[in-house]
Amino acid sequence: MKAYTNYISGEWRPSVSGNSKKVINPATQEVVGHTPASTVEDLDAAVQAASEAKDSWAGLSGAARGDYLFKVANLLESRLGDIAVTMTREMGKTFPEAKGETARGVAILRYYAGEGMRKVGDVIPSTDSEAFMFTKRVPLGVVGIITPWNFPVAIPIWKMAPALIYGNTVVIKPASETAITAAKVIECFHEAGLPKGVINMVTGSGSVIGNGIVNHTGIAGISFTGSDVVGKQIARGAVERGAKFQLEMGGKNPVIISEDADLEKAVEGTISGAFRSTGQKCTATSRVLVHRNIKQAFVDKLLSASESIKIGNGLEEGVWMGPCSSEAQMETVLSYIEKGKEEGAKLLFGGNRLTGSEYDQGFYVEPTIFDDVDSKMQIAQEEIFGPVIAIIPFDDLDEAFTLANDTQFGLSASIYTENVSAMLKFIDRVDAGLVRINAETAGVELQAPFGGMKSSSSHSREQGEAAIEFYTSIKTVFVKG
Structure with missing residues (x-):
């Protein structure tokens, strides 16, 4: 070697x-x-x-x-x-x-x-x-x-x-x-x-x-x-x-799913932002703020899309998500999943280390989705750096903006909406160095400035x-x- x-x-x-x-x-x-x-x-x-x-x-x-x-x-x-x-x-x-x-x-x-x-x-x-x-x-x-x-x-x-x-x-x-x-x-x-x-x-x-x-x-x-x-x-x-x-x-990046959002695009962006690179990027989507009126429809589509994710060795054809980067990182992610359960969040999907012949030698964690998360829970406040998202409902955009800003971090944030007024309010009111409209939280073009606010x-x-x-x-x- x-x-x-x-x-x-x-x-x-x-x-x-x-x-x-x-x-x-x-x-x-x-x-x-x-x-x-x-x-x-x-x-x-x-x-x-x-x-x-x-x-x-x-x-x-x-x-x-x-x-x-x-x-x-x-x-x-x-x-x-x-x-x-x-x-x-x-x-x-x-x-x-x-x-x-x-x-x-x-x-x-x-x-x-x-x-x-x-x-x-x-x-x-x-x-x-x-x-x-x-x-x-x-x-x-x-x-x-x-x-x-x-x-x-x-x-x-x-x-x-x-x-x-x-x-x-x-x-x-x-x-x-x-x-x-x-x-x-x-x-x-x-x-x-x-x-x-x-x-x-x-x-x-x-x-x-x-x-x-x-x-x-x-x-x-x-x-x-x-x-x-x-x-x-x-x-x-x-x-x-x-x-x-x-x-x-760090980042604890929110995506806001407005009542008028295109749900297909919103789900695609949420999945990509949260689970690509096994959630191991500072701009990864970590909190999903969903308008209460469309929450169930969004969650149904999100779960369906998550079920189709192929997990495995990143060198294998067709694998969409690889392992955590190390055993220590995997243990950190699993510990946050346990914290989420203890705090009373509802585990909708995943939450386990993958086992079996193809997984036993690797550090694999399932994509994990928590629902009914309170903004003060640890899984909504601390950077996990793994494939874990917390769904938090809201009733109006003012509440969504307050929730989006309710962390020490301010790296990236995104919103899915067709309303120009909502877009402009989001740009002005969300404390993040990178704001994206109808796009996932992760990603910045190389010719553009990159950085965050607050503790980011x-x-x-x-x-x-x-x-x-x-x-x-x-x-x-x-x-x-």
Whole structure:
């Protein structure tokens, strides 16, 4: 079984610890490979390499940096199938979804490669007629990136690509569960010929490498996607030493099914938003707010659609939903299902670990639907990160908007309605960074800003043109003749 290594200063290096971690296929429990259990010494070497490379990388033109990203995109595209298979084996996502995510990574790289030719400042009129005043954007320097396991290609790339195009060098810590997929992505950067030290990858635990990135004085900015608990710890550490930080965290995303909704579309969007990727995405539909007058009709269609979902190994033809990403994640999901029962919610569908010959070696949980949920229940308040939805009835849209906002999170929200007035009220009144009309809660186009409100983010935005706000600082220049 192949042992993967860290990538530091243009070389693949084993950890100085000599220790490694097994990566397990959650569908079969087979060992996919081994990745380093790295140390602070490994991280120090990566930061040193990035520090030594930052001035020369920043000194290149944006177009020259963009040329490198175009090469990476072409290499990633040529290996799309292999990387998608690896992703499915590491974290259970179905192969079609893994292919789609990898293709998205290609598109993100090409988008930011083009950004190398766009403006990075403005001319500002001076009150002095003999002076010239303008702004320019300058890179932060070394950026530390900490990414989760649920989107092991798209999230690292949508952080690394803008960091690089705007002139920063990178040290990335991918999630241990999907570090092999990350290594295969980094191979594309290596083979594209990026200068030594521009991009570095160190794998290992959050307590060692993650905390090391947060506390390292050689790292000027930290971009993190993960849980709100860890995100708040990162924020405190970054503030203490004056580092810039960007956090994208949890969600408890509602879909509102209005009385006039197209029920076929609403059910399709709810199923897709809640159960694709086994519910393991921060924008997944978690709460379903349904007008009481059409609730039974909606529930009947929802149950019928849920019964047709094919669950299994994501590499098998026709499988629609794969396993939870790990045994620990499965146990977390099952514990929330038990909490829902204890709290008095009505279990309508699923709720069990799947067993039997094809499931016994994997971490499979049935799509689960709770009805008659009170908004204050834990299953309506806390992020489960699994295929579990809570149905909450409402009597009018004012109540629906209040319920939609009744959590600490504010990442995404959607509504199904044909009423233009309801759409406009929803846009204005729902506290979410991403609002979608007659579409599922999950999904955002790569050229659009992405981020949440309340405890879902640090109120910064990723992707699109908005990415420049985090990865650069503004320098104001005043020139007097």
